Amino acid sequence: MSALAERIVAFGPGRVNLIGEHTDYNDGLAMPFAIERGVTVTAEPARRFTVDALDLEERDEFDEPERGEGWRAFPRGMVAELRAAGFDVAPAHLTITGDVPQGSGLSSSAALEAALALALLGRVPEDLKALAQLCSRVENDWVGAETGLLDQLASLCSQEHHVLRIDFRSLDVDPYPLDLGDWQLVTVDSGATHSIAASGYNQRRAECRAACEALGISTLRDAQVGHLDGVLERRVRHVVSENARVEATANALDAGDLEQVARLLDESHASLRDDYEASVPEVEATVERLKAAGAAGARMVGGGFGGSVLALLPGGVARPAGAFVVAPHAAARLL
């Protein structure tokens, strides 16, 4: 195995999803973008793997990656999956630090995965979609969260000033200019942290599979409303209507109609709350506070069950307390 020749510093951004929530694992549509905040991983040549999580003041050490709990599952899983994919990964001393709050719904996980992958490889590989899939395997098989590809594609493929319109069936990723004029997108942490592995997320995935089975289809991308009852019908209605809202948002952005984008954010939130049942009281209170402060539209962002709220503020509306401006930034990279 070749030794790491030099010190590598890699950065993986977190992400915000403008719209298209809980659609990625249903072969649907979404519109995420990478944000400025993220995770930085430094890799230096070493005899064995040592990993310092600086913000947590914790360390891990291993020669061969075995299963690990909590954050340790990420570097161990990344080394194992990169090697399984045929990459030459030499032992390294890794240090991890970041400014995406964990559990805030801004995908500190994908930021960490992207930064780890680039630091261990020492380069940005050509096939970013394959790398996104590899990162997702780390999350699915090592961390135990059955997440889709939304966060990894956003962290690895984003472009400055653009949202990505992603079709998760074809894996087409189309950059789409985001021109907000004097309007602003902000996120506010609801204060309720979520852990995908421990939340209702995996249960929602199981419900989507059950709905497919009941409908006799292999993916909810092909579903139509009105054929099921109760919980499963509500889950289908969210996914089908959310895909339509992504298309409508693309059209509204084309037309420069930000009022319409804001209405679609509100509708997305209502659907996530009522049909997907992925909200919690802290998130509802945050949405109400943002609307009262003048947001034209606001919705929960990410996996739900806590995390952050995204709001679209018209020009002239003051940024509410605790709100961070978010704008599309560049993808994961070497520094």
Ligand code: GLA
């Ligand atoms: C989390 C997951 C993504 C996606 C969103 C919901 O962020 O990691 O794969 O499913 O939730 O849209």
